Amino acid sequence: MSLHRLPPPYPRRVPLARTGTPLEALPRTSAALGVELLVKRDDLTGAELTGNKVRKLEFLVAEAEDAGADTLITCGGEQSNHCRATALAAARRGLASRLILRTDDPGHPPAATANILLDRLAGAHLRWISRLDWSRRNAIMAEEAAAVRAGGGTPYVIPEGGSNAMGSWGYVAAVEELVDDLAGLPPRPTTILYACGSGGTGAGLVLGAKLFGLDAKVAGINVCDDRAYFVRVIGRICDEMIGRWRLPVTVEPDQIELVDGHVGAGYAKSRPEELATIRDLCRRDGLVLDPVYTGKAFHGLVTELAQDRARFGERIVFIHTGGVFGLFPAAAALAPLL
Numbered sequence: 001m002s003l004h005r006l007p008p009p010y011p012r013r014v015p016l017a018r019t020g021t022p023l024e025a026l027p028r029t030s031a032a033l034g035v036e037l038l039v040k041r042d043d044l045t046g047a048e049l050t051g052n053k054v055r056k057l058e059f060l061v062a063e064a065e066d067a068g069a070d071t072l073i074t075c076g077g078e079q080s081n082h083c084r085a086t087a088l089a090a091a092r093r094g095l096a097s098r099l100i101l102r103t104d105d106p107g108h109p110p111a112a113t114a115n116i117l118l119d120r121l122a123g124a125h126l127r128w129i130s131r132l133d134w135s136r137r138n139a140i141m142a143e144e145a146a147a148v149r150a151g152g153g154t155p156y157v158i159p160e161g162g163s164n165a166m167g168s169w170g171y172v173a174a175v176e177e178l179v180d181d182l183a184g185l186p187p188r189p190t191t192i193l194y195a196c197g198s199g200g201t202g203a204g205l206v207l208g209a210k211l212f213g214l215d216a217k218v219a220g221i222n223v224c225d226d227r228a229y230f231v232r233v234i235g236r237i238c239d240e241m242i243g244r245w246r247l248p249v250t251v252e253p254d255q256i257e258l259v260d261g262h263v264g265a266g267y268a269k270s271r272p273e274e275l276a277t278i279r280d281l282c283r284r285d286g287l288v289l290d291p292v293y294t295g296k297a298f299h300g301l302v303t304e305l306a307q308d309r310a311r312f313g314e315r316i317v318f319i320h321t322g323g324v325f326g327l328f329p330a331a332a333a334l335a336p337l338l
Contacts, residue, residue, distance in 0.1 A: 008211050009245055011169055012066065013058035016089055017045040019173070023181040023317070028284040033305050036188070036315040039287060040178065043294075043322040048118060049092070051322020052201050053085040055170030056162035061089055063166050069156035071148045075100035075137045077268055078128075079292070081323050082161050082198075084115040087124035096153070097124040098144045102134045114328040163200025163233070165240035171204020172211060178317070179212045187215070189313030195297035195321055196220030196230055196258065197267075203237035205319075206256055210249040216317070219257035221297040224267035227260040262300030268292045270333060274299040278327075279337050290323030291330045 021041045030037040045054045064072060072090045076083040076099070083099045090097035099119055103109055106128035112120050119126060129140060137160065145155035158167070182190065192209075196202050202220045209218050222230050231253050238251040264271050270291040277299040278289045289295040298318065304311045327334075 008172060008247060010173065011059055011166060011245075012062045013169075014062045014065070014093065016049055016058045016061065016092065017054040017170075019045060019055070020177040020181075021045060023178070026281075026285040026287065029281060032284065033302065034309050035305065035312070038315065038317045040174070040181070040317055040319045042174070043288075043320045043324060045322070048088050049085055050324065051081050051085065052171070052319070053082045053162055053322075054089070055174060056167035056200055057085055057089045057170075059169045060156075060158050060162055060167050061093055061095075064095070064156035065093065067154070067156060069095065069154045071096040071098060071153050071155045072158060073098045073100075073141050073144050073148070073155050074158040074162070075102070075141055075160050077101065077292075078103040078110055079115045079268070079326050079329055081115060081293075081326065083124075084118045084122075084325065086158060086162075087119045087122035090124070091122045097122065098127065098148070098155075099124045100127050100129055100137060100140050100144065102131055102137075103128050104131065106130050114325040118325065159198075161198025161200055163198040163203070163237065165237055165244055168200045168204035168207070168237050168241060171201050172208035173204075174319075175205060175208025175212050175214055179214055182214075182216070182317070185315075188315050190216035190315040190317060191312035192216050192218045192317045192319065193259075193297065193301055193312065194218075194220050194319040195293040196222040197224055197293055199230055199233035199237060201319070201321060202230065202256070203234045203241070206234060206251055207238050207241055207247070207249065210251065211247065217257065217313070219259055219312070221259045221262055221300040223293055223296045224263055226263075227258040230258050231256045259300060259304060262296060262303065264296060270296070270330060272333075272337065275330070275334050276337055277302055279334070287320070288324055288327070289320070290326040291333075292326050293321055293323050
C-alpha cells in the first residue's frame with residue numbers, strides 16, 4: 001500500500017495478475033538517448049495472462065461473477081492481446097468466452113498462431129468480422145449476448161481493450177505501485193509514458209496520478225486514432241469513475257496528455273524503422289517489445305527525443321504493457337532487420 005495517501009475505494013477484484021511488477025533501469029538505452037529511462041514491467045504480470053489487460057480483467061471478471069455471468073464476451077483485432085487474456089482468464093475462472101475478432105477476410109480467417117492459437121487453446125468461441133463491420137462491434141457483441149441468453153446462459157460484455165470505468169481501476173492500482181517505486185529514487189522531473197490503444201490504461205493512470213498525488217506527468221503515445229479522440233475517451237472514462245465511486249478529484253481535458261503523430265502506417269501496421277527500434281532496444285538492454293503497442297510507442301519516444309532531448313524531463317518511466325505474442329506474426333517483416 002502506498003504511504004502517501006489512503007487508498008481509494010477499490011471495487012472487488014479476483015487474483016489474475018502477478019503484481020507489483022518491477023521498475024527496471026535501461027542503462028545502455030538511457031546513455032544512447034541522453035535521459036534516465038526506466039521501464040515498469042507490466043509484461044511480467046504473468047506468462048499466458050501477460051500484459052496490461054490482466055490488471056483490468058481482475059476487476060471486470062469480479063464484476064461478471066458478482067452478476068452471475070457464465071460467459072465473457074469481448075472484441076478486438078485478430079491478434080488482440082485483450083481477447084487472448086479474456087479467453088484465458090475465463091478458462092481460469094471456469095467461465096466460457098466468445099471473442100469477436102476483426103480481420104481482412106472473415107471467410108478465410110488467419111491461421112491459429114500467436115494470440116489466436118492461445119484463444120483456441122482456451123476454448124474460446126471465435127466470430128470473425130470484417131473491418132467494415134467493426135464499426136458495429138457493440139451491436140455484434142449484443143447479438144452474441146442474446147445468443148448466450150437464448151441458450152440459458154448469462155453473458156457479461158467487456159468493451160474493446162477492457163477500457164471502461166471498471167477495468168480502468170487496474171491502472172489506478174498500478175499508480176499506487178508507481179508511487180512507491182519512485183519514492184526511493186532521487187527526485188527529478190519525470191514523465192510516465194504509455195502506449196494508448198483504447199484509453200482504459202490511460203484513464204487509470206491519469207486518475208490514479210490525481211488520487212495518489214504522483215509527482216510526475218502522465219502522457220500516452222497513441223497507436224491509433226488521434227489526440228482529440230483519446231482526450232474524449234479518457235475523459236469520459238475518468239468522469240464515469242469519479243461519478244460512480246464519488247472520487248474526490250476532477251480531470252479536465254487539458255490535463256489529459258497525448259503525444260500524437262506516431263500512428264505511422266496505421267493500427268497494427270509496422271514500418272521498418274519501428275521494427276528497427278524494437279531490434280535495437282532488445283540488443284542494447286534485452287527488453288522485448290511488440291510491434292502493435294509498445295514498439296510503436298517506444299519508437300515515438302525515440303523520435304520525440306531526437307527532436308528535443310528535454311521533451312519529457314530528466315526521467316522517463318515507460319509502461320511496458322506486454323504483447324510479446326504479437327511479435328510472432330511479424331517474423332517475416334522483422335527478418336530483413338536481423
